[in-house]
Amino acid sequence: MANLSRRSVLGGSIALGASRVLAFPHVARAAATTATMWFAQGFVQDEDVSLRKAVADYEKASGNKIELSIIPFAPERQKIISAITSGVVPDIVDSNPLEILQIYAWQDKWVDVGDVVETQKAQFSETALQSIRAYNAVTKKHGVYGVPLRAAVAPCHIWRPLVEKAGFKIEDIPRTWDAHFDFFKKVQDSLRKQGERKVYGLGFQVTSNGVDPYNLFMAFLVAYGGQNIVTKDGKLRLDDPKVKEAATKAAAYLGGAYRDGYVPPSAINWNDADDNNAFHAKLMVMDLDGTLSTEVAMKEKHPDWYFKDIVTEGMNYPNDNAGRPVPSIVGYTTGLIPKGAKNVAVAKEFLKYFIQPKVIGEFVELGLGRWLPVMPSLAKSPFWQDPKDPHLRGYVQQGLLGPTIPDPLVFNPAMAEVRNQHVWSLAMIDVAREGVKPEAAIDKAFKRIGEMFAKYPVT
């Protein structure tokens, strides 16, 4: 019998391992049919269930495998940014946050998915198609880098019992912009006279945390005529007098409402969840906040709140002060394929499957309607048009069928810095607390915005 030395055992083991890898190429073939996917965890469990179902259906239909990781919102955002920075990336991620589509397209970090979108191009809304294009500063061209999966808009959420306690009816709420929001000041005044010590008319997020204050300010900016702050070719238009006037009016109204005591004082330091909590605590009569999460979160626990007390139905944005419709800014969750992904083919195939109207429609509906579909044809489904549901028809009208526009950050990623460095928040707070005139607050904000855009020249 041959002598076994330590060296011969080690050498033999290595040789055995190598031969196994070489002798079983099916492992490599299996890898070619597997794609990894990261997706943000839903606000309600049904969202995750609906995603898992879509993935399972695809796996059954294709024979491919999707390794799905559902990750809480904030950690997923960090994970995506870390992955793209390090270069070790999954095959599919969702756009969490939505601006990573534009930020990393600028740096040439995404695979162009124009061919995926093309399969359903006729189905998507025009706003969705605009929102998935982005400028690539390396190739100096625009490309299609995202596949629209779902959408969100910021509706007004209103407590009917508080409006009625103040002696008004929901039908009394005016349908022009300033009058609409002034109405809730009257509601507050009336409630205070009745001894309600801590109820405020308006739930404006005059804070420098999260994305709510940006969405709030942008809604007012658009309503006052400043929607062209960034042109479709990515140019900043701060020199447009309409834009400056609109921004000044927005800072004046939002900061002024806080200064005058119509917004809960703690709103100055709310985080993303605080306005929802404050609304559920009936601290304010109305809240302008993204998605239907305010309502959906209460559907099981307080069905009365969902079906009777909280109003969004028929409360699309009021018209502007001149009586013209105000478009809603829609944000899109998109599917993205990072450059360096190991299995682009399966990733694209899955996304093509996922955006089939039947599949993507079911995905959104199983999530209880917190998110909107991205195809107008899907708005006609019994789910969205259910006459027994007081919220869904109004929500889908506002975010899909009514007038909509993309967030300006889709035209230039500098606007994402404006959002995340809370430039509008600081302008609102300057007016609300520091006694700064709105014009001065906006001059300061515009200076900062100009500096941010200087870093992102679109040629």
Added chain:
Amino acid sequence: MNSVSVADVGRPAIRWHTLSRSLRGGLKGGEYTWAVAFVVPYLAVFLTFVAYPVVYGLWLGSEPSLYRELFADPIYQTTVVNTVLYLALGVNVKMFLALLLSGFFMRPGRWMKVLLLIFVLPWAVPQISAFISIHWMLNGEWGFLNNLLYHLFHIEGPFWLNERWTALGAVIASHIWKWTPFWTLILLAGRMAIPLEIRDTARVDGATGVRGFVYITFPLLANLYLISTLLSTIFLLGDFNAVYFVSGGGPADSTHVLATLGIRDAFDLAQPRLGVAAVMSALPLVIPLVIVLMRKLRTTEVQL
């Protein structure tokens, strides 16, 4: 003529032999192989999880333009001031309280052990949920604290998180509440390690009460206290949770510290290099602290 001598020709071989012997440290044959086998996993882990991230971080934050951008951020200066205050007050108040409390918990009795058990609870609870609870407790309208003030004394409490100084104060107080028990235990262990004979002898010589603390206990604890303070400073410099979950960096971005600014830049702005630069800008403070700490740890004098 080539002047290479016989001695020169033999030198490399001798050097290699000496180096090899030095590396082996007296180990021979199989012993040396096993030693290498045990060291290699540690080295691999060290290189992968310690050396590589540090070098990668230094590389990420190495561009001077990042620091120009960082210093141009209007909230950077406020953030540096907050960080200094957070460290100075958070660490020193906490350590001083821990020093006093460790003396209190030296008292004999079963009830003292029960009290100690209750006292360490803040340290035992998960910090994120604790800090979120504090954020809600301090809410001006419906928070527990102001409701309590109203019900007990009919006074409207302030909006704790609406002003920079009260919000920063709340963050510092939360940190002290959370971590004082831990450092109290460390100093308590230090006190318990002081031999009874020393204390008894001092007592016979009249060093009781404050005199005993000043002349006996504190000198013996001084090294431990200093090392604990340095460690706590280094830990706190990287602390993100208290600020993020209690004040959220607000109001108006006025209570950020370098750790939260780094996270904001890295992940909210999707600029990881800028985030690393924000954290790296604390290096002029961290490096001297680490050097002092290392020197203190290297001391050979027998001291608690």
